[in-house]
Amino acid sequence: MPKDNQDIKQIKELIEIMKENDLVEVNIEHGDNKLCLKRASAHAMTGMPFMGMPMPPQSINGSAQGVSDSASAADDGLIDIPSPIVGTFYEAPSPDSNHYVEIGTHVSPSSVVCIIEAMKVMNEIKAEVSGTIARILVSNGQAVEFGQPLFKVKPN
Amino acid sequence: MPKDNQDIKQIKELIEIMKENDLVEVNIEHGDNKLCLKRASAHAMTGMPFMGMPMPPQSINGSAQGVSDSASAADDGLIDIPSPIVGTFYEAPSPDSNHYVEIGTHVSPSSVVCIIEAMKVMNEIKAEVSGTIARILVSNGQAVEFGQPLFKVKPN
Amino acid sequence: MLSRVLVANRGEIALRVIRACRELGIETVAVHSKADSAFPYLDLADETVCIGPADCAQSYLNIPRIISAAEVTDAEAIHPGYGFLAENIEFAQICRDCGILFIGPSVEAMQLLSDKVEARKAAMRAKVPVVPGSEGTMDSVEEALKLAEKIGYPVIVKAVAGGGGRGMRVAHNDISLRNGYTAAKAEAQAAFGNGTVYLEKFIEEPRHVEVQVMADNHGHAVHFYERDCSVQRRHQKMIEESPCPVLDQETRIKLCDAALRLIREAKYSSAATVEFLLDKNKNYYFIEANTRIQVEHPVSEMVTGQDLIKWQLKIAGGQAIDITQDDIKLNGVAIECRINAEDPSNNFAPCPGPIDQYMPPGGFGVRVDTHLHQGAKISPHYDSMIAKVIVHQPTRKEAIATMQRALREFKIGPIKTTIPACQDILSHNLFVKGEIDTGFIDRTF
């Protein structure tokens, strides 16, 4: 069904990308052209749609949100800023101060985006990416775990 | 659905890619053309060459020979005559008698091909198929289990 | 000691017997139907024989095929497990005729105890309390009405050949007794080919308490205390425990001694269970004896530390019971939950199918008896009981807590199992307090 060898080559390339990134499914549509690739899940964590499988452990904020390896592009082209430590998230240096960032704030890799308090120490968290804050995923005073996405950034 | 051999070749190539990369599903659409390939998941059932899997239980004659469901055509076009009971196989009604069948003997469904002794009872076993005895799989006095192939018959 | 035993059963009890044999250095022959040929427990036997197709009548219940399998594999003895041929007197007789040792009691002891009327007479001879009722069978409804008047309503009509609740009717007055007598007789005739019935006083809200006993061929008999099996759904046991939580030590010893008296009266050897009803005033009445090892034997093993299957094998091999009753201590509390492939949310409909997810519980105080594994397939041809979880702790409260955490850990999917039903029972106030009777489940859930 692939039109030509060009397609096969592209599929192979896509599979490599899937493997590297632990993707289990890719769907691509260009007008009438559609491509869907699914891999057998490596193991439980890749989330086969299987009712009997163990649920992913409850994360500390109670959401099912996964933990991304690092700032990485997701479906929507946005990049996560993950928490590098366990602690309590604060959006401002003190209750009276302005928030470090709001939706629409432009950040550079060295911009401080929030504070995470761990063992009474206030840790300034840097963006590590360039772009515009698109979404704030946690709320002030919330506990966050290692790797938990804090912000979504639209890269420029 | 494949238009020509070119398509078949590409599908085969895709299947190879799926196997190599552990894909379980591929869907491709080009306009009205759709292709969907699905494999059984990468689990035990697909017969991976995996040393740790439990071995099939030892059959009573010590061979690894499987048990076939019923008289059925195998790869070689021959049909098995399986043992319908557990017992001891005898090729003749008594030690001095002629064998019921030899290689090359023509049998009809009602031909007696051997005796299986179970609980001191001599059970005459019928061929249940028509054809020529091509192979004798067990030896005189051997214990046989239910479903164990006794003869291979070349059907006519 | 035996050297080679054929295991004439399947699933967890076949594995249980194979394990005991292996620990004693006895070789095993496992027979199996074609439906069971992929189960890994067969690899643990020294030899396997396929005896027939999935259908029990042509495999596990087929006497000639099993005897023949024993003959061709040169097995000297057959362990029947429970169910299938375990209480089939004809099978035991054929084994004897063929010179194969049946691991169980003598044919004579089986005959005596499997006939409920004869067993009742034996109990009376042994001064074991029985439920007030007919000395023998009830051959007319008039006879039944006369006896009911004498012992007082409610009464129960029971089939001599009965079991599993079939061929039984309770009556609270003359009219219901007339109807019940006829119905029980007809049902028993249809189910067992024997319409003979007898009549007893109906014990209201009893507990089901049974004593595990073991006797050898040298005149020794010991008991392994009692099990309480009152958690029954439609006469099917779901949860068993040892000891019985409401029994005081004095009554316990009397009860267990009564069971031993009956076993001696029957000149019994091997494992047996003597079943009693326990009424609210702690009176116990013999109801029947089971001449086999039972599903729930592990709870007695846990509280006594004694391997009952090993004892069966040793006794069959001619060994004497070389421990005394005093050596058998009742230590702590054990509970067993039967895990069935049934859907509790759909009236316990059987749920055969493949097991894609399987994680058994483990850790302190937890024993699992099962032939399951991830990738196994539950066949619709056989009993739905697929696993037993047994826990052992110093106290009943701790045992319940351990069972709760074990059941929470036990993952079997996607088939439905009775795990949620067991969890519900374990959480129920009356179960926790131990204030239940055999009607508890059917009344409550």
Place this chain on the structure above:
Amino acid sequence: MLSRVLVANRGEIALRVIRACRELGIETVAVHSKADSAFPYLDLADETVCIGPADCAQSYLNIPRIISAAEVTDAEAIHPGYGFLAENIEFAQICRDCGILFIGPSVEAMQLLSDKVEARKAAMRAKVPVVPGSEGTMDSVEEALKLAEKIGYPVIVKAVAGGGGRGMRVAHNDISLRNGYTAAKAEAQAAFGNGTVYLEKFIEEPRHVEVQVMADNHGHAVHFYERDCSVQRRHQKMIEESPCPVLDQETRIKLCDAALRLIREAKYSSAATVEFLLDKNKNYYFIEANTRIQVEHPVSEMVTGQDLIKWQLKIAGGQAIDITQDDIKLNGVAIECRINAEDPSNNFAPCPGPIDQYMPPGGFGVRVDTHLHQGAKISPHYDSMIAKVIVHQPTRKEAIATMQRALREFKIGPIKTTIPACQDILSHNLFVKGEIDTGFIDRTF
């Protein structure tokens, strides 16, 4: 009683602690690295916190992250398991400073017993026999030579901060002592950042026998008898058992009482193990105390029926030990085999990887402690011990038979494990007779 405990460990011991908490009704917080996030045992905790990447230094050994996880989840106490931070005095101190209960001994008791020279002094104060040797550290080779002359060769040089066989040298004469002294010092400096050494009489072909003790904060201390851990490969324990097969009851009681005296001397609370060498004449010498629960604690649990982790939790919650020494009976024999993801046919090289086949053993007398399941992945980042099989039987002979059949049933693939190595040991004539010492494995296999 505690209400919410953070489990600062991974794998089987994390699951072990979670199980005990659940049975006591204590909520649990499980921390985990990213490499461990798929393990189903995390589902059994009430809450989970990812604390860092696979690398231990950034996760399970990272004190700020673990303390922070306890703070954000409002855990009142931390159970450290074994390994990782379990014997880290700084961690225990930080827990105290942060108002979080460290489930283990006080910082002071840890300090005393973790310093081998101080621990030895405490033992001598408590009249616990110690190996003849230096009263304090050996600060020069001349001092060592002089002492060796006094107590007689062979002698052993040991690092104060040592463990796992590092920083140790045996000497049979002056020349080898000179070399060994220098080598041990250098090795200890490199491995532990502390080159201080001491010298002892070298006990030839000793057994490793250790006593399990437990003390509360109300002055009660009890022992749970001894374990024999002489089956060691390069100082790593492989098989442990209780009781020690060569100890008579009189020596046993003396040994256990000695351990209790040391524990009282150290004003200890929580679980501890007091380790002894047992020579051929049944003389025992204190060598060190471990201020944590140990890998092999289940054998003591099986022979006593007591859940040691539950005791740790109850004691940490302020409860007194409400059983007496007489309540703790030594019942039968328990053996544990450690199952490591290592290839015995390739010099025990670690074998991480996915587990495609997994079938644990079960049945009478078998306990399995593991976080494994079919589909799990063994990470190269952590210890290779992946499961423990523990058996319990009335006699040692039966326990060995049960372990043999359990190991035969245990299927883990395709990764290699130490199961075949354990089977070889269990089959060895000297192990079966119990005639082994700590050099048995290295000499024999």
